[in-house]
Structure formats: structure tokens, C-alpha cells
Amino acid sequence: MTRKPPAIIFVPGIRPKPPADLHAAQLRRCLTAGVLQAQGSPEAAESLAAALRLVGWSLGFYGEHGDISVDLAGIERLLAGQDSVAADSQEALSLARRITGALYAISDRFPVLTDIFATRRMETRVEEMHRYFFDRDGKATAARLMVADALQVAWDNGQKVLLIGHSFGSVIAYDTLWELGRLQGNPGKVDLYVTMGSPLTMNYIRKRLKGAHRPLEERYPVNINRWVNLAALGEVTALDRKLSACFAEMVRLGLTSSIDDNMTLVNQFHGPDGLNVHKCYGYFASPVVGQLLSEWSDRVSAVDNL
Numbered sequence: 001m002t003r004k005p006p007a008i009i010f011v012p013g014i015r016p017k018p019p020a021d022l023h024a025a026q027l028r029r030c031l032t033a034g035v036l037q038a039q040g041s042p043e044a045a046e047s048l049a050a051a052l053r054l055v056g057w058s059l060g061f062y063g064e065h066g067d068i069s070v071d072l073a074g075i076e077r078l079l080a081g082q083d084s085v086a087a088d089s090q091e092a093l094s095l096a097r098r099i100t101g102a103l104y105a106i107s108d109r110f111p112v113l114t115d116i117f118a119t120r121r122m123e124t125r126v127e128e129m130h131r132y133f134f135d136r137d138g139k140a141t142a143a144r145l146m147v148a149d150a151l152q153v154a155w156d157n158g159q160k161v162l163l164i165g166h167s168f169g170s171v172i173a174y175d176t177l178w179e180l181g182r183l184q185g186n187p188g189k190v191d192l193y194v195t196m197g198s199p200l201t202m203n204y205i206r207k208r209l210k211g212a213h214r215p216l217e218e219r220y221p222v223n224i225n226r227w228v229n230l231a232a233l234g235e236v237t238a239l240d241r242k243l244s245a246c247f248a249e250m251v252r253l254g255l256t257s258s259i260d261d262n263m264t265l266v267n268q269f270h271g272p273d274g275l276n277v278h279k280c281y282g283y284f285a286s287p288v289v290g291q292l293l294s295e296w297s298d299r300v301s302a303v304d305n306l
Helices: 020-037 042-050 058-062 069-080 085-092 095-109 111-116 120-134 139-156 170-182 247-251 278-286 285-306
Strands: 007-012 050-053 160-167 193-197 227-230 259-262
Touching: 007 042, 007 139, 007 170, 020 050, 020 069, 020 278, 020 285, 042 050, 042 285, 058 111, 058 139, 069 278, 120 139, 139 160, 139 170, 160 170, 170 193, 193 285, 227 285, 247 259
Parallel strands: 007 050, 007 160, 160 193, 193 227, 227 259
Antiparallel strands: none
């Protein structure tokens, strides 16, 4: 019996995104570059890029597309590899960025101080998170249904699934998995869950996740075989915290085999405002991601060939 190729499902973060086909095409280019940087073969890079499917939930949530043209110059610069890893690492760890990260962490730990420390960017993020968690218009539910549908298609096809959630997309993906496993009793499993620049480290977020107020034995998803969290140097959204610590009970309860953090990745995307260590393109083009995806694909293929 011929095995189906694995499925890589990507859930983007908040803010309007470009049309899904355009967005996915650029991400495939970045993924290919990351695999090649990790010494993967051109054939492996092409196969992994072809496996990528993007869940374009933002159009239904915001009612508009984002403009991909603002990112194109940065993508070309990223793929050309013209920037020094050492220089970008130094900038990512600059004093100004560390101060911004500290403000995010203080606001998360002491919400009463948010009005004092919050920048306009922080306020906008909080407003968008409120909209998702309150779900007054049902658009958050619709976003999770899109993720669930993508997962179900892969499971119905007999494909092994690697699920990637970037930024707030990791929250949507997590909530979807909890609902599928805990509420619906769906037997499908995600072989590898990869989070990138995830705010799941935030107290504010974790208190509002699906299952957060259930008894311990019902609190977490049951359908993640393995979880790898990636947070780039200087990544303020992740608050410089480890998800392996935040969700340690999942491993202790036997709900996942492991949760591993990589917090040394260098995101080299340069946008209109300079270095942007949070951008999804920079994550995908990283050799860290390239190696992670290549090793997963090789392992899945080896198991299937037994």
C-alpha cells in the first residue's frame, strides 16, 4: 500500500494576511530556503514545500486581506542571504528591544499596569485578542472550524500531520485541538506541533484557553504527539519564557511525549521598519526550521517503510 505524503498545516497569526495562495507561495519559497540551508536536498525541500497548506482564517475574521507587497522586498532580501547572522543577533538583543520585552512581561504579570506601560501596538494586540476570546460575532469559532477542517482532510487522507502555529495562530490551533479531542472525541493526532513566536507563554492567554478552567485531567489537548516551540532571539511576543515550563503538566500527565524549546533561532527578516524577529517568513527560512521539518519528514518516512 502506498502511503500518502505527510501534511504540513500552517495557521498564521493575527492581523489581516495576504490572500492565502499568495501568502503560501512566499512561505514555500522561504521553507525551501530553510531546508537547503540545513543541508537538505533540493528534492526534500521541494517535497516539504509542496506539503504546506495554509489556513487562511484572517479574511473571515477581519473582512479584508493584507497587502503582501509591503513584505516582498524583505522576502527577497531574506532569501538572498545578504545580512549577517551575527549582526542580526546583536540587534535582536539590543537594549531597546530588551526594554520592550520587559514592558510586555510586566504588563502580562501585572495587568493593572498595562495602561501605564502599553504602547499603541500592545493595545492593538490586546484588542484583537479580546475579540477572539469573547467571540461575540462567532468569527473566532469560524477560524477554529477552518483549522479543524484542514486537519480532518489530512486525517481522512491517512496523512501524518505537522501543525504549525505562528504567533496568535498557535492559540487558535491549540484551542482547535482541545475542542477536537476533548469535546468531539476525534481520534486524529498531530504528530508534531510546532509553535513559532507563540504568545501561549502569556498568563493572559493561558487563563483564556479552551479547557483552562476544567479539572486538571481535562485541561489540556490529548492529540499532540510531540511539541516543539521556537522563539527567535529578541522575540517579545513569547516573553522569553519556555513553553516546556508553562505546559509541563501535559508531559507529566502523559498527554504528549515531549515539549522542547529552541530560543536561540535568529529570524533575519528585514521589513520596512528594519529587523522584524517576529515575522513568519524569517522563521520559515531559518535552517533551524529547515532541519526540524526535514528530520520529521525523514522519521515519518522511515516509520512508514517499516
